[in-house]
Amino acid sequence: xVPLVYxxxxxxxxxxxxxxxxxxxxxxxxxxMSIELMLNAVNINLIAAAAHLxxxxxxxxxxxxxxxxxxxxxxxxxxxxxxxxxxxxxxMYRNRGTVNVDEIDLMRW
Amino acid sequence: MTWAWLIPVLxxxxxxxxxxxxxxxxxxxxxxxxxxxxAGFGLFWLTLSGFLEANTSTExxxxxxxxxxxxxxxxxxxxxxKTWFYAGLPGLEDSVELTWGILIDPVTVVMLGLxxxxxxxxxxxxxxxxxGDPKFGWYYAVHAxxxxxxxxxxxxxxFLLLYVSWELVGACSYLLIGFWHERPAAREAAKxxxxxxxxxxxxxLVGILLLWREVGSFEMSAAFEAVRNGAIGEGTAxxxxxxxxxxxxxxxxQFPFHVWLPDAMEGPTPVSAxxxxxxxVVAGVYLVARAYPIFEASxxxxxxxxxxxxxxxxxxxxxxxxxxxLKRILAYSxxxxxxxxxxxxxxxxxxxxxxxxLAHGFAKAxxxxxxGSVLHSTEExxxxxxGGLRRVMPLTTIVFSIGALSLGGIPILSxxxxxxxxxxxxxxxxxxxxxxxxxxxxxxxxxxMARAMFVPFFGQLPAKLEHVHDAPPSMAVPxxxxxxxxxxxxxxxxxxxxxxxxxxGFVFDAKPHGFEFLVWLGAISIVLAVVAFAIxxxxxxxxxxxxxxxxxxxxxxxxxxESKYYIDEVYQWTIDRLVLIFAxxxxxxxxxxxxxxAVNGPANxxxxxxxxxxxxxxxxxYSYALGMVAGTLVVAVIWWIVAG
Numbered sequence: 001x002v003p004l005v006y007x008x009x010x011x012x013x014x015x016x017x018x019x020x021x022x023x024x025x026x027x028x029x030x031x032x033m034s035i036e037l038m039l040n041a042v043n044i045n046l047i048a049a050a051a052h053l054x055x056x057x058x059x060x061x062x063x064x065x066x067x068x069x070x071x072x073x074x075x076x077x078x079x080x081x082x083x084x085x086x087x088x089x090x091x092m093y094r095n096r097g098t099v100n101v102d103e104i105d106l107m108r109w
Numbered sequence: 110m111t112w113a114w115l116i117p118v119l120x121x122x123x124x125x126x127x128x129x130x131x132x133x134x135x136x137x138x139x140x141x142x143x144x145x146x147x148a149g150f151g152l153f154w155l156t157l158s159g160f161l162e163a164n165t166s167t168e169x170x171x172x173x174x175x176x177x178x179x180x181x182x183x184x185x186x187x188x189x190x191k192t193w194f195y196a197g198l199p200g201l202e203d204s205v206e207l208t209w210g211i212l213i214d215p216v217t218v219v220m221l222g223l224x225x226x227x228x229x230x231x232x233x234x235x236x237x238x239x240x241g242d243p244k245f246g247w248y249y250a251v252h253a254x255x256x257x258x259x260x261x262x263x264x265x266x267x268f269l270l271l272y273v274s275w276e277l278v279g280a281c282s283y284l285l286i287g288f289w290h291e292r293p294a295a296r297e298a299a300k301x302x303x304x305x306x307x308x309x310x311x312x313x314l315v316g317i318l319l320l321w322r323e324v325g326s327f328e329m330s331a332a333f334e335a336v337r338n339g340a341i342g343e344g345t346a347x348x349x350x351x352x353x354x355x356x357x358x359x360x361x362x363q364f365p366f367h368v369w370l371p372d373a374m375e376g377p378t379p380v381s382a383x384x385x386x387x388x389x390v391v392a393g394v395y396l397v398a399r400a401y402p403i404f405e406a407s408x409x410x411x412x413x414x415x416x417x418x419x420x421x422x423x424x425x426x427x428x429x430x431x432x433x434x435l436k437r438i439l440a441y442s443x444x445x446x447x448x449x450x451x452x453x454x455x456x457x458x459x460x461x462x463x464x465x466x467l468a469h470g471f472a473k474a475x476x477x478x479x480x481g482s483v484l485h486s487t488e489e490x491x492x493x494x495x496g497g498l499r500r501v502m503p504l505t506t507i508v509f510s511i512g513a514l515s516l517g518g519i520p521i522l523s524x525x526x527x528x529x530x531x532x533x534x535x536x537x538x539x540x541x542x543x544x545x546x547x548x549x550x551x552x553x554x555x556x557x558m559a560r561a562m563f564v565p566f567f568g569q570l571p572a573k574l575e576h577v578h579d580a581p582p583s584m585a586v587p588x589x590x591x592x593x594x595x596x597x598x599x600x601x602x603x604x605x606x607x608x609x610x611x612x613x614g615f616v617f618d619a620k621p622h623g624f625e626f627l628v629w630l631g632a633i634s635i636v637l638a639v640v641a642f643a644i645x646x647x648x649x650x651x652x653x654x655x656x657x658x659x660x661x662x663x664x665x666x667x668x669x670x671e672s673k674y675y676i677d678e679v680y681q682w683t684i685d686r687l688v689l690i691f692a693x694x695x696x697x698x699x700x701x702x703x704x705x706x707a708v709n710g711p712a713n714x715x716x717x718x719x720x721x722x723x724x725x726x727x728x729x730x731y732s733y734a735l736g737m738v739a740g741t742l743v744v745a746v747i748w749w750i751v752a753g
Contacts, residue, residue, distance in 0.1 A: 023735055024731075101729065102729065104730070108729075
């Protein structure tokens with residue numbers, strides 16, 4: 001049994017990489033991809049914790065499925081969100097000829 | 110007499126009707142105004158007969174009952190009122206009930222007669238005079254409104270209603286002076302009249318409020334009762350009387366507020382006849398007469414009234430002597446006679462003042478209508494360009510001469526009797542200086558009347574005026590009727606055999622005042638008047654007048670009088686040098702402190718703070734995301750420290 005902390009370290013590493021991508025990347029597509037990465041980092045964290053806690057509480061049998069259920073929800077929402085985000089990016093590109101987030105500052109003062 | 114309120118209400122109804130529907134009616138609705146005022150004149154006779162039959166047992170009528178002796182004194186006074194509104198909730202202790210009310214006493218009755226009769230005459234006259242004017246309907250609408258307001262003023266039984274109608278007549282006067290507002294002079298004159306009288310009205314309002322504070326009611330009878338039983342001290346009575354007199358000075362064009370009346374001649378001449386000679390300008394005299402118990406309670410207030418009146422009369426009669434505009438001569442003569450009325454009131458000559466008010470009202474309205482007839486056909490206002498009009502305008506000449514002789518104080522005509530009453534009052538109650546100056550005024554008044562009569566109507570007829578025609582019937586009939594009164598009205602003064610006790614017995618304030626005639630005084634006044642007309646004849650018909658134009662400008666005294674004692678210039682200087690500079694300072698204060706600092710200041714502060722704070726709105730999604738991350742980290746760190 002791999003200790004929980006390795007999963008958490010992996011999850012944290014993925015999350016920070018995703019965060020870096022969101023903050024630092026110029027391309028909107030890459031920003032969306034980084035968001036996906038952060039979501040998946042959360043998924044890993046949830047499933048690892050769920051497996052770990054469910055195993056620990058009732059011997060060999062999994063009895064707690066909450067983590068997995070939330071992870072499936074997140075995957076679903078993420079899929080929908082990617083569809084929406086790509087559509088927005090496509091419109092953005094059509095209208096402004098660029099997907100560089102530096103140039104998208106319509107809401108500036 | 111409970112229905113006497115109908116008299117003004119009829120005219121009040123006519124005014125908006127003419128404005129709204131006048132253009133669809135024959136004569137642009139002018140007949141509505143004339144019908145309303147004619148009905149008012151008819152109702153005046155009913156009121157008069159009702160009043161003569163009334164006694165203390167009639168509903169609403171009473172005499173003053175003396176507290177000490179229990180005896181009745183003073184004139185019969187009938188009062189009818191209805192609730193107008195409550196200031197505060199009705200029934201509560203501190204709520205004030207305000208009333209509409211009419212008060213009928215002898216002064217009211219005679220004023221009703223004067224106003225309705227002169228207004229009727231002038232409105233009929235205007236049919237001819239104003240014919241073809243593009244604003245004919247509007248003219249009659251304002252005339253009706255004026256008549257209604259003036260009648261309300263005369264009938265009002267409380268100071269509040271009086272003040273309301275007082276301002277309404279002022280507004281109508283403004284509208285009618287500026288009737289031909291295409292002319293800049295008319296506009297300026299209208300504004301001047303409105304502003305100058307307003308200065309006095311402020312004083313009057315303060316006086317009314319002072320009385321209200323002392324008495325707790327706007328009703329005149331309550332105020333007079335308070336003065337009589339000593340609830341109002343002499344100091345307060347003096348203050349209230351002087352403040353009321355300030356309003357009267359503005360309206361009646363007393364020095365130093367007289368400057369508006371000569372300029373008011375820019376209005377149509379019938380308006381000058383009705384408003385600026387016979388009715389509205391005597392409202393000030395009427396106010397003093399109406400509030401006489403308050404003035405009587407304070408000897409010093411009456412002295413002030415007398416001095417102001419005498420000063421005004423003397424000053425304006427000299428100006429009338431050198432003025433060259435026919436209407437302005439009459440205007441200064443009006444001011445002079447208003448001064449005489451004030452003087453008479455100030456000399457306890459209550460009945461004399463009211464009598465002169467009526468005699469002057471008829472005669473001066475007649476003179477103005479005559480002058481209007483001249484201006485209408487010659488289109489000339491300068492007397493220097495007139496002369497010999499008697500050959501082409503015989504009727505106008507006759508009626509104008511009657512008016513001039515009457516006001517000049519030639520015996521048997523009404524002006525002689527009323528002027529004599531004033532002289533009598535002055536000789537009995539004021540010292541000899543007053544009497545001499547009054548006699549000088551009377552002499553001057555006869556002299557300028559001789560001038561106004563001789564110069565345009567006698568002597569040589571200029572060639573360009575030979576085509577001139579006399580007044581049409583609609584103008585001639587009112588003049589003739591007024592001329593009859595200018596001749597015969599004076600006979601009402603005597604104690605005729607029988608029940609009639611003379612005008613003084615009808616209109617009296619505290620005690621009946623019969624007709625008296627001092628032979629020596631009457632003789633002096635007759636001699637002065639006759640001499641003045643004789644001098645006028647020599648000066649203005651025997652050619653001495655022709656040199657007047659050259660003489661002007663040589664003598665410093667004549668120059669000063671011709672410039673109206675530089676009073677207008679002094680006012681202009683005051684306005685330019687003091688009022689406007691002060692106003693500019695106030696304007697600067699308003700702009701710099703009130704506007705920029707107090708109003709725009711907070712707004713600007715908020716705007717600048719907003720500009721300083723808005724830099725974080727970059728519009729870049731990643732900077733917001735960074736904010737979220739940083740915020741989360743801060744929360745996490747705090748949580749870590751606090752929760753250990």
